[in-house]
Amino acid sequence: xxxxxxxxxxxxxxxxxxxGALVVSQALRDYGxxxxxxxxxxxxxxxxxxxxQEDVDAIGLSCLSGAHNELFPEVMRLLHEKGADDIIVVxxxxxxxxxxxxxxxxxIQKVFTPGTxxxxxxxxxxxxxxxxxxITEEVFSGVAPExxxxxxxxxxxxxxxxxxxxxxxxxxxxxxxxVPSQKVKVAFIKIGETRLELLEALTAESPVAQxxxxxxxxxxxxxxxxxxxxxxxxxxxANGIKMIHDAxxxxxxxxxxxxxxxxxxxxxxxxxxxxxxSKEEAK
Ligand code: B12
Numbered sequence: 001x002x003x004x005x006x007x008x009x010x011x012x013x014x015x016x017x018x019x020g021a022l023v024v025s026q027a028l029r030d031y032g033x034x035x036x037x038x039x040x041x042x043x044x045x046x047x048x049x050x051x052x053q054e055d056v057d058a059i060g061l062s063c064l065s066g067a068h069n070e071l072f073p074e075v076m077r078l079l080h081e082k083g084a085d086d087i088i089v090v091x092x093x094x095x096x097x098x099x100x101x102x103x104x105x106x107x108i109q110k111v112f113t114p115g116t117x118x119x120x121x122x123x124x125x126x127x128x129x130x131x132x133x134x135i136t137e138e139v140f141s142g143v144a145p146e147x148x149x150x151x152x153x154x155x156x157x158x159x160x161x162x163x164x165x166x167x168x169x170x171x172x173x174x175x176x177x178x179v180p181s182q183k184v185k186v187a188f189i190k191i192g193e194t195r196l197e198l199l200e201a202l203t204a205e206s207p208v209a210q211x212x213x214x215x216x217x218x219x220x221x222x223x224x225x226x227x228x229x230x231x232x233x234x235x236x237x238a239n240g241i242k243m244i245h246d247a248x249x250x251x252x253x254x255x256x257x258x259x260x261x262x263x264x265x266x267x268x269x270x271x272x273x274x275x276x277x278s279k280e281e282a283k
Contacts, residue, residue, distance in 0.1 A: 005129050006056040010038040010047040012075060015065035020093055020114075024060060027118030028125070044071060048078035051087055057129045058088040060121075061108075068095050073106040088128045090121070117239055143232075145224035149255075149273045150188070150195035152221040154208050158187050158200045165189050165196065179252045184208050186252040197223070197252065221259070221269040229256050229274040236260060236272075248274065 009025045011018060018040055025035045036054055038047060051059050059079075061072055072091055079087055091103060092112040100111045109128055112121050127143070155161040158176065165171050166189070174188040174195070183206035187198040199220060201209035211220055226232045229248045237243055242261035251257030251273060260270045 003129075003133075003135075004032065004034055005058065005126060006034045006036070006054065007058045007060055007125060008036050008038065008047070008051050008054060008056045009060045009062065010042055010050070010075075011040050011062050012042055012044055012047055012071040013063065013065055013067045014041055015063055015067070016040060017064035017093070018062075020064065021060075021062040024062065024092060024112075024118055024121060028060075028122050031119070031122035031126075033122070033125070044074040044078055047075050048082055048084070051079065052082050052084050056087060057132075058090065058125050060125075061089065061091045063091065063093040063095065066094070068093065069099055069102060072103050072108055076107045086132060088125065088132060090125060090128075092116070092121070119238070143227065145226050145232075145272070147225040148194050149223040149225035149271075149275070150197045151219065152197045152199055152223065152269075152271070153218065154211050154220040155198050155200055155217050156212060158185060158198055161198055162187060165198070171196070175253070177252055178202065179250070181249045182207065182251070188253065221271050223257070223271040223273040226272050226274055229258060229272055232272050233258050241265070248272075 007028055009021050009028070011021050021037065025037045028035045036050070036056065038050055047059065047061070059075070061068075061075060063071060068091065076089060079085060079089070089108050090110050090112065091108045095103070095111055095113055097113070103111055110124055162173065166173050172190045174190050176185065176187045178185050183202045185200045185202055189196040189198065199208045201212065203209065208220065233243055233246065233248065237246070241264040243258060244261050245258035248256035248258045251271075254276055256274045256276075258272045260272070262269050
């Protein structure tokens, strides 16, 4: 960490569940942050006052009582009243997914539900504080994918499939190339800022041939655009995600790619894909 980040972990309201708050406090300390824990049953006023007095960079609110929709926005309101809008606020606990957009609309930057690896919380807070402070140096791992780079579609024959995409849909064929590492021939079709990637197997051993054999033609994978792909791979593995590739392999269009195993991703084949910037883009 480039600076020592100070975090207030707080338990608002009449909630006696303190394990999560204690676990997160310890994890943030282990990561190198200074953590102040308010203890149980604090009012939003006490929390906002402590945050200002202690001059913290971030507040972590923990709530398992179900009162998060009242307590978290009240803390935000009081921080605003005290002119402390620059404090990063995150939340955690037993919080239904349906409530998260509401809390985020009130200024809570992210809500961490049960099962979130604590390292993700630490990285998120670090990233948010550095962003706020204009520290631009690349110090983060844990950066979320930035875009859908492309959607891979398995086809028996490019010659047979391309007329549909190009002539019927009217899309633009950008390039066709062979990718020996995947034993496929690929046609890139541009659609807005993303691409459809039609995949034709070059050999019977190609993963695409096996896919078509088992499941027929159709959507094969979704490629997530990332930076620092090896860090992303290591991070996935640290989070218990099974990777098909432990290190990036060359993909189409000069990209570095690595596939995640569908058994770890709710049955969707995801590709992590890092594009090397062209000289023009890098300028
Ligand atoms: C252990 C437990 C208790 C223990 C609490 C011991 C303690 N000192 O914490 C005891 C037995 C005392 C207890 C009592 C009660 N409990 Co209880 N309890 C649980 C239980 C089984 C596990 C909670 C836990 O410790 N998990 C382990 C920790 C590590 O996980 P966690 O807190 O979720 O934290 C993780 C994330 O949520 C997140 N996180 C949490 N806080 C924060 C903060 C920040 C800043 C960040 C970034 C992340 C973060 O990160 C953590 C790590 O991933 C849950 C059920 C469940 N599965 O969650 C019910 C549960 C929370 N309890 C519940 C209830 C109803 C009660 C009682 C009201 C029961 C009763 N009628 O008496 C009482 C109320 C006690 C009180 N005074 O508030 C309900 C709450 C329902 C709701 N919210 O709508 C739950 C959800 C059970 C259920 N399914 O109904 N409980």
